[in-house]
Amino acid sequence: MSSEIKIPENLLYEVWQKQNYKSPLKTESGEEISILDSGFRNNDLAGPDFKNARIRIGNLTFVGDIEIDCNYTDWKSHGHNIDNKYNSIILHAALHNKNNQSYVYTRNGRKVHSICLSHFIEKDLFENLKYNLAETSEEEYSKLKCSGSSVPISLEVKQKFLSQLGMERFHKKCKRIYERLKELQFLDELNIKEPVIAYDLTPQFHEKKFKHSDFSNKELWQQLFYELVFEALGYSKNKVQMTELSQTANINFLKKIEKDGIIVDKYEAFLLYISGLIKPSDKISHQDSKEYIERILLNWNTIKPFYDGKYMEESHWHFFRLRPQNFPTIRIAAGARILKEIMYGSLINIIAKKISEIHNLTVLINSLRSLFVIKSDGFWKNHYVIDQSSNGEIKYFVGATRADEIVVNVVLPFFAVYFEIFGNQNVTKKILKVYSIYEQRSENLIVTDVGKSLNMTEQFKKTIIAQGMIDLFRNFCSKNKCLECEIGKTIFN
Numbered sequence: 048m049s050s051e052i053k054i055p056e057n058l059l060y061e062v063w064q065k066q067n068y069k070s071p072l073k074t075e076s077g078e079e080i081s082i083l084d085s086g087f088r089n090n091d092l093a094g095p096d097f098k099n100a101r102i103r104i105g106n107l108t109f110v111g112d113i114e115i116d117c118n119y120t121d122w123k124s125h126g127h128n129i130d131n132k133y134n135s136i137i138l139h140a141a142l143h144n145k146n147n148q149s150y151v152y153t154r155n156g157r158k159v160h161s162i163c164l165s166h167f168i169e170k171d172l173f174e175n176l177k178y179n180l181a182e183t184s185e186e187e188y189s190k191l192k193c194s195g196s197s198v199p200i201s202l203e204v205k206q207k208f209l210s211q212l213g214m215e216r217f218h219k220k221c222k223r224i225y226e227r228l229k230e231l232q233f234l235d236e237l238n239i240k241e242p243v244i245a246y247d248l249t250p251q252f253h254e255k256k257f258k259h260s261d262f263s264n265k266e267l268w269q270q271l272f273y274e275l276v277f278e279a280l281g282y283s284k285n286k287v288q289m290t291e292l293s294q295t296a297n298i299n300f301l302k303k304i305e306k307d308g309i310i311v312d313k314y315e316a317f318l319l320y321i322s323g324l325i326k327p328s329d330k331i332s333h334q335d336s337k338e339y340i341e342r343i344l345l346n347w348n349t350i351k352p353f354y355d356g357k358y359m360e361e362s363h364w365h366f367f368r369l370r371p372q373n374f375p376t377i378r379i380a381a382g383a384r385i386l387k388e389i390m391y392g393s394l395i396n397i398i399a400k401k402i403s404e405i406h407n408l409t410v411l412i413n414s415l416r417s418l419f420v421i422k423s424d425g426f427w428k429n430h431y432v433i434d435q436s437s438n439g440e441i442k443y444f445v446g447a448t449r450a451d452e453i454v455v456n457v458v459l460p461f462f463a464v465y466f467e468i469f470g471n472q473n474v475t476k477k478i479l480k481v482y483s484i485y486e487q488r489s490e491n492l493i494v495t496d497v498g499k500s501l502n503m504t505e506q507f508k509k510t511i512i513a514q515g516m517i518d519l520f521r522n523f524c525s526k527n528k529c530l531e532c533e534i535g536k537t538i539f540n
Contacts, residue, residue, distance in 0.1 A: 059115045059142060059164070060088065060096060065526065068167040074160045075149035078105040080138070086113055094132040094365075099287050102138055104160060111137035119144040119161060122151045129154050131362040135287070140164050191524050194500040198538045205501055208533040209515030210483070216518040217482055217511075220460040221467075224275065228464065229257055231267050259468055268465070269389055270298045275457040276385055280378040280445070284365040288322075289378065295356050296321050298390075303353040306391055309346065312425075314383035316346035323359045324376060326433055336434045339426040371431040372441070380427040381444035385419070394418070402462055403474055408481055415458055419450035451487035455510050459485075485510040493520050501534070 064085055072080040086100030095112035102109050112135045116122060119141040127133045128151065136159050139151045144163035151161050233252050262268070274293045281289030296317055304313055319325045320343075328340040364375045371377070388394040398415065405411040421444040431437050445453075459482050466474040487510050497516040498507040507513045519532065529535035 056096075056115065056117060059117070059140075062164065062168060063097065063113065063115055063140065064088075069169050070167055072162060072167055074104065074162060075147060080104050080160075080162065083108070095136055100137065104138075109137040111135040113137065114139050115164075116141045117143065119146070119148050119151075119163070122161070128152055131155075131360050134360075134363070138162065191497065191500040191520075192527075192529055193535060193538045200534060200537050202503070202506075204537070205503060205534060206506060206512065209503075209506075209512045209519065211515070212518040212522075213511035213513070213515030214479075214483075216514045217460060217463075217479070220456065221463050224271070224460055224464050225468075227274070228262060228267065228271050229255075231270055232257070232261050232264075235264070235267065259470070262468055266298050266302075268395055272395055272457075272461060273298065273386065273389055275461060276389075276453060277382055279453045279457050280382050280385075280449075281375070282369070282373045282378070284369060284373075285375045285378065288359070288363055288365075288375065289382070292318065292322055292359065292379075293382075295359070296354075300354060300356070301386070301390060304350055310391070311383050311387050312343065313346045313350060314386050315380060316343040317350050317354065318379045318383055319343065319376075320347050320351075321354070321356070321358055322364070322375070322379060323361045324364065324379070324433075331434050333434050333436070335426070335436075336430070340433065366432075371437070372446075374431050376430075376432055377427060377441070377444055380423075380425075381421045384421050384444070388418075398458060399462065399465065402466075402478065403471075408477075408484060411481060412454070412485060415454050416447060416450045419445055419453045419458075420447055421445040448487070448489045451485075452489055455482070455485060455487060455514075483511050487513070491517065493517050496520075497524075 066082055066085060072082070074080065081103040082100075083103060084099075084101035086097035089096055089098045089112075095114045097113040097115070100111065100113045112133070114122070114127060114133060114136055116125070116139070119139075121141065122128060122139060127136075131154055134153045134155045134157070136151075136153055139159055139161040141161060142164050144161065144165075147163070148161055150158045152158055230252070233255065270293075274290055277289040277293040278286050281287070300317075304310070304317070307313075325340065325343070328337050328344065331337040331340055366374055385394070398418065401411060401414050405414060423441045423444050427444065428441055429436055431441070459478050463475050463478045466472070466478070486508050491513065494507050494513045494516045497520050498504045501516075503512070503516075507516055519534075523529065523532040523535070529539055
């Protein structure tokens with residue numbers, strides 16, 4: 048492909064998402080690259096183009112971000128090499144790489160593979176993409192292709208297909224949770240400390256036959272639940288960061304912290320210090336913030352000798368375009384309180400007992416939701432960030448809407464795996480039934496748009512339908528797989 052061809056970056060994003068190459072991706076040194084998950088598009092004005100991708104280079108699996116540029120030289124000319132937001136890059140892809148450079152370097156000095164996309168894609172692919180974009184306005188491009196179709200499709204057909212997708216999405220979550228559980232057990236067995244950028248889980252991990260007895264360690268389940276809850280608390284833009292925090296300040300570290308009447312303050316202290324979100328008290332102007340910093344510093348100083356892990360940086364966290372209620376500071380305050388219940392309140396056992404013993408499913412749903420509604424208290428009752436008071440009192444760190452998200456995306460799939468492993472399939476079936484009738488209050492832009500396109504604005508209040516709409520958009524609509532979709536087959540045939 049000629050290096051003279053100018054390609055808009057949005058077309059490169061299309062190429063990355065479609066993963067349609069004429070030959071397997073390889074590094075400059077010849078190692079094959081497998082794209083296990085292309086990640087999700089980062090719509091912020093700053094930061095890498097795709098977040099939370101998963102790739103394999105040779106025998107190593109990497110999880111992190113992807114940056115895509117028109118030219119290899121854009122990495123430096125755009126300042127990515129001196130920007131902390133790009134420290135989690137696991138692959139740099141450029142359309143052109145005139146001098147066949149093999150790597151880029153992040154600000155923290157890490158060497159990252161750089162590949163030249165023009166070696167792996169057909170020229171005609173860009174011409175087709177250009178034509179498609181030229182034929183469609185930007186607003187229309189974001190809509191479903193079947194939006195406004197005059198072909199009649201019964202509500203029953205749409206509901207059946209979306210329910211099927213919603214259940215498949217649930218099982219995917221269960222599979223992901225089980226894979227992480229196996230990984231935690233394997234790492235514990237090998238005494239490998241997390242977090243690390245990458246570790247080789249093959250061939251031992253993939254050949255290992257796991258038994259139920261491998262998962263009898265309570266701390267495996269605590270760590271797994273801790274990670275999943277923190278990921279959910281991260282909302283859409285701080286999921287990776289909250290997960291990293293839970294893996295950095297892990298259960299093994301938490302066990303070393305002495306339980307007392309101020310355990311939540313201690314948890315707040317280490318979470319905020321390790322996250323990098325604390326400012327030195329001499330740079331604080333508000334007296335109440337200064338007193339808070341000094342108080343948690345005292346707590347941190349008692350904990351710090353037990354900690355030998357890494358520290359995150361403030362620049363890694365996203366505040367931009369977030370409602371203050373979703374700021375990572377507020378979510379960390381909530382996480383400290385939930386963490387206390389995981390460690391000392393027998394939260395996992397309490398949930399297991401509720402699921403097993405409460406027969407009325409509506410009562411069960413309300414009971415599970417109530418466990419994750421966290422009322423505000425302390426310093427964060429009147430602050431969204433340090434050194435600035437909020438305009439009004441913050442009533443909840445986690446409200447009913449976010450509690451619903453935690454129940455649907457964490458609690459139900461987590462305990463479906465839990466009861467399946469320990470042989471109680473009747474309770475697993477009960478959890479699936481809860482999922483199928485659950486109705487949540489949260490709004491999701493994808494669900495709203497798909498619901499309007501399919502004329503199903505009432506039905507998407509049901510969780511299984513809403514989850515099906517997300518799966519429909521991500522795995523069919525956004526990938527132009529209209530003729531593999533039961534709805535698309537009817538409309539376009």
